Amino acid sequence: MQRPRLALVPGEPAGVGPELCVRALQRPWAADLELFGDADVLLSAAQRIGLPLERQAPDTLSAPGGRFALHHLPGAAAVEPGHPAAANATSTIAALLAAADACTANRCHGMVTGPVHKAAINDGGIAYTGTTGLLAAHAGREVVMMLANPTMRVALATVHMPLREVADALTPALLERSLRVLHAALRDDFGIGDPRVAVLGLNPHAGEDGHLGREELDTIIPVLERLREEGLRLEGPLPADTAFLPAKLARFDAILAMYHDQGLPVLKHAGFEQAVNISLGLPWPRVAVDHGTAFDLAGTGRADPSSLFAAIDACTRLAATRAARNPTP
Template sequence: MDRRILLTCGEPAGIGPELAPLALASGVEFAWIGDPRHLPAGTAFTRIAAPNDPVPAGHLPVLPHQFAAPNTPGRANPANATGVIEVIARAVQLVQQGQASAITTLPINKQALKEGAGFAFPGHTEYLAHLAGDVPVVMMLASTTVTPACRVVPATIHIPLAEVPAALTDETLESAIRITHAALIRDFGIADPRIAVAGINPHAGENGVMGREEMTRFTPLLKRLRQEGLDLTGPLPADTMFHPAARARYDAAICAYHDQALIPIKTLDFAGGVNVTLGLPFIRTSPDHGTAFDIAGKGLADPESTIAALRMARDMAATRA
């Protein structure tokens, strides 16, 4: 058996505990890390001591991790915040030790983590980068059910829109391009990646009429990187980058800010989008949705995005190997 993927439990009061047994339908070998008390009643599971221990067919392999309290679906308990954080760290340790092939993380609730454990990171992406040694990373959202594929990378992530122009420095944009280029080769098997870069202003500034960032910052940087051999187009107007004919001309799009990247992919492939952290020394994917407190415990959780995330992690691990 190949090394399993580790599926972290995420926020126990969300839909994560329901998604874990449903994700067995993916056909991907994975082990869930969490407190078995949080799983839905009647879940067939087997406690294991190591990620790749055998389990009966149809059983969820569970690496037990004791939490401070049971869970109430839809109501985050700050007492469980430390357990959520410990599970993520434990998964990173196991994958770095070579005991697992990748990590897929179920959604967390940042407010509960902050209130219960003083969690100081904006989200999973930043915490995983810290655990990996404070390596530079970028967030990619990748579609799994639309063709041509839609892969987007926001160069700036969880900051107010008013702060984007100052945060989008030459160094930030160059780092996003280089990390994406390397990951497309290493993790997606694309030998000569084509990357499109969106401008920050409407119509990509329209030659300075609607903003000069494209002329003074984007264009000189892209010219320099093209001279190194990178296949880059842009800066492009973001509003014309995501129809099928446009997507066919590139393998990933670098966007200036969070919503510029996430609105198109969530429109095109809401259920099948996968969050991938590029730049880590290990593979991490995640479903592209939140904890869904409003439907937690009601049997309404849709595992499609979790299944897509597990399958993408499996495929990336095979490519990287």
């Protein structure tokens, strides 16, 4: 595969996603981009921020970056930046699923998504906890969320749940599945032949030999020992307060954190603008921006496109690596 084809989905039409996509179309990429969303929203966003974008045919957009295929999925309600409309929930989800279908059919080789507003989707009558879960259910796969920037990769054993529920959710089966998915993705999508993974403990000081909690002794250590016997290179459980020191980070290809706010604040402090959200375990690469809809910035032209640009670059690399490992006959 010489040039990957990537599905690009703006996400919530009233957020910053459409104008960030317009900015992406102003420059050439190492992949061909196909837009899945409402053409009128994209054209209005371009006009609002003063950037060139034309719809040259029903299925084509033209901008300084080139000509881009368009899959027009119109919303039901007019879009006002900063003010999400529940009536547009159906078209927002339809764009994500249409892009997923294109990837499943190998018409696209990866998927890049802008931010989606959970409340607007649920207010529109669609049960939705996040795009990662939506795509996982659509593909029938178990997935792991990983955030990455040029400094580190941090995967999560548990994601969006109250802190008081994390210990009960952290079962041996969940931990083993997370590590297997992470290991396979590092090998197959990132091209790392023998990945090295640091596994954080759940409790302070990784439990202090059971004095600060038994999750390490009862759950984490037995899983690590079993997987090490299979040849996985896993170190831990490590205390989270020292695992991110530069000298330690240099020894690992990724870190598995036990819960959302254990690892992500460090990653975002180390480089929020270049951070991306990667769904590991799907049949195709999916990379998302690592920020929300930013309704306060929508329509102002001041939203930073760095995360979207990084997501496109990352998805291009992942698609190319996967294609090299599994060439199409």
